[in-house]
Amino acid sequence: MKWLVPGTDMGYGDAIQFARFVPRDANAARIVFAVDPTMMRLFGVLGVALVPLAKGADWAHLLAPGDGVRGPNVLAEAMASMPWWHAQNGAPPVYRPPDPPPPPAPLWSDPGIRWPPSGHPGPRVGLCWAAGMPGREVPAEALRQHLRFYAQPDVRYVSLQLGPRAGEVPELPGIAGRVRDWADTAGLVRQCDLVLTVDTAVAHLAGSLGVPTWVLVGPNADPRWGDPPAEQTPWYPSVRVIRASKDVEWLPFNPRDPKAWDRVLGHVAAALPAAFPPLGAAKTT
Numbered sequence: 001m002k003w004l005v006p007g008t009d010m011g012y013g014d015a016i017q018f019a020r021f022v023p024r025d026a027n028a029a030r031i032v033f034a035v036d037p038t039m040m041r042l043f044g045v046l047g048v049a050l051v052p053l054a055k056g057a058d059w060a061h062l063l064a065p066g067d068g069v070r071g072p073n074v075l076a077e078a079m080a081s082m083p084w085w086h087a088q089n090g091a092p093p094v095y096r097p098p099d100p101p102p103p104p105a106p107l108w109s110d111p112g113i114r115w116p117p118s119g120h121p122g123p124r125v126g127l128c129w130a131a132g133m134p135g136r137e138v139p140a141e142a143l144r145q146h147l148r149f150y151a152q153p154d155v156r157y158v159s160l161q162l163g164p165r166a167g168e169v170p171e172l173p174g175i176a177g178r179v180r181d182w183a184d185t186a187g188l189v190r191q192c193d194l195v196l197t198v199d200t201a202v203a204h205l206a207g208s209l210g211v212p213t214w215v216l217v218g219p220n221a222d223p224r225w226g227d228p229p230a231e232q233t234p235w236y237p238s239v240r241v242i243r244a245s246k247d248v249e250w251l252p253f254n255p256r257d258p259k260a261w262d263r264v265l266g267h268v269a270a271a272l273p274a275a276f277p278p279l280g281a282a283k284t285t
Contacts (some may be wrong), residue, residue: 007035007043009056011132012182013201015039016208017224017235019105022048034059041183045108100234104208109186115158116173122154123193123276127172130165135255138198138216138265140168142258146265147272155272160189160202194275196268199225207236212275214240216264218253238271242268 001285004061005022007015015035023031024047034053035043043050052061110262130137149157159166159174162185166176179185186205189195195206195213199222206213213236217225225241226233232238244253244264254260 005031005033005048007033007039007053012036012039013056013199013204015211016042016107016201016204017104019046019104020022022046022105032062034062041110041181042107042186044183051211064227077270079255100285104236107186107205107208108183109190109209110183111187111194113162113179113184113187115188118156118173120154120156122156124156124158124191125272126158126160126189126192126195126197126202126206127169128160128195128197128200128202129168130161130163131198132163133200135218137165137255138261139258140165142211142261142265143171144198145258146262146269148269155276158188158192160185160192160195160197184214194272204236207233207239210238212238212240214242214268216244216261216268218244218255220253 007019009020010018010266019033022033032051033043033046033048034051036055040050040052042112051062053062064249102249118124127143129140129143147157149169157172159169159172159176161168161174162176162179166174175185175188179188182205185202186209189202189206189211190209192206192211195202195211196216197203197206197213198216203213203215215225219228221241221243224233224235228243231241242264244255244261
């Protein structure tokens with residue numbers, strides 16, 4: 001008998017965040033973790049059996065007679081335990097993780113992938129400005145205006161953006177067309193001195209890898225990033241949460257409006273110099 005843990009019912013970021021709850025104790029030999037094919041190598045060091053299953057696909061065919069499903073989804077159980085989840089959905093908690101939660105699951109990153117040479121040893125800052133969910137984005141022109149890519153020659157900005165928005169900042173070297181899967185992405189994220197990202201899978205990946213990460217969120221952020229004005233989240237010790245606020249309380253926050261991010265990006269630009277180690281200590285690969 002085995003227990004199937006479907007990890008494809010939610011987003012990539014959710015799978016990375018909640019993989020820490022996949023049993024890796026004496027029962028690990030009986031666990032089969034179903035993950036998207038692009039995450040097979042990333043989760044290859046979990047110590048449990050993996051089976052490829054496309055995101056959102058049905059997993060019933062993976063069960064043999066006598067097999068079971070954890071919860072039906074141990075990751076969803078962990079999410080459902082969080083107060084904001086059952087407050088929004090009216091569902092009682094079915095699993096309550098310890099407080100604080102366990103550390104992130106170990107992830108494998110490909111050591112063979114490298115950023116192209118940049119010609120100087122300055123700190124490398126990885127940028128990701130758009131998520132797959134609407135409302136979780138920073139306009140690329142706002143980043144360009146406040147971070148002044150060309151005016152900071154000692155900072156090596158790189159793009160961690162994938163998908164249709166990847167081409168919005170063509171002046172930056174990026175991972176689009178360079179990575180095959182999430183293990184490749186993890187290999188390039190590890191080479192960043194800082195990751196500046198919106199609430200998307202890159203935030204969970206960088207946080208799980210322990211890379212210093214600043215997550216930009218709007219005033220109605222997902223509660224997993226904590227309650228304002230907190231800048232920390234118990235899920236990822238290396239993550240700092242930077243929150244945008246509304247200029248007028250009763251007006252809606254429009255993340256697609258570059259001006260909506262003026263204040264928070266101004267704060268980010270001012271804080272960047274103090275965030276970096278001495279240039280000689282920055283990652284030079």
